[in-house]
């Protein structure tokens with residue numbers, strides 16, 4: 455039996471030590487917000503936090519994280535970092551949504567490390583989270599909005615207008631192949 459703390463709650467799973475954490479979360483604990491994309495640590499869809507730091511759960515054996523604190527996307531809404539999810543919604547960031555749980559987990563890690571990230575900080579920190587729908591500009595905008603909210607700015611996310619919609623693509627900046 456392997457003991458973990460997941461989203462603040464103690465959990466026990468009866469699986470071999472070498473089962474990927476991703477499958478334990480999804481199949482044993484029913485936390486399906488963490489997605490399988492590549493299985494080889496290249497896409498970021500499976501990103502969770504281990505003791506607050508981002509972790510690729512697809513290549514992490516559950517035995518490696520026994521006794522540790524795991525946070526998944528399902529655990530974010532109960533924390534102040536729900537501001538990031540709210541910014542994602544306000545900016546209409548997801549398209550298909552498949553990658554977005556991992557994107558949000560990486561964005562939260564960035565905002566903890568750099569509460570006021572620059573565009574370059576965002577592009578660097580988020581570069582390993584891939585989005586087949588190419589929502590990168592909206593991800594950037596949502597992170598800036600969340601940073602303002604988290605900083606307690608009077609402006610906050612409500613006054614930072616979304617900069618991209620499917621019918622009005624962002625002009626000027628197209629990091630990492632933003633769709634036209």
Ligand code: FES
Pocket residue numbers: 489490491492493494495496497498499500501510511512513
């Ligand atoms: S599924 Fe883990 S990085 Fe792609």
Ligand code: FES
Pocket residue numbers: 548549550551552553554584585586587588589
């Ligand atoms: S929103 Fe579809 S893969 Fe990112």
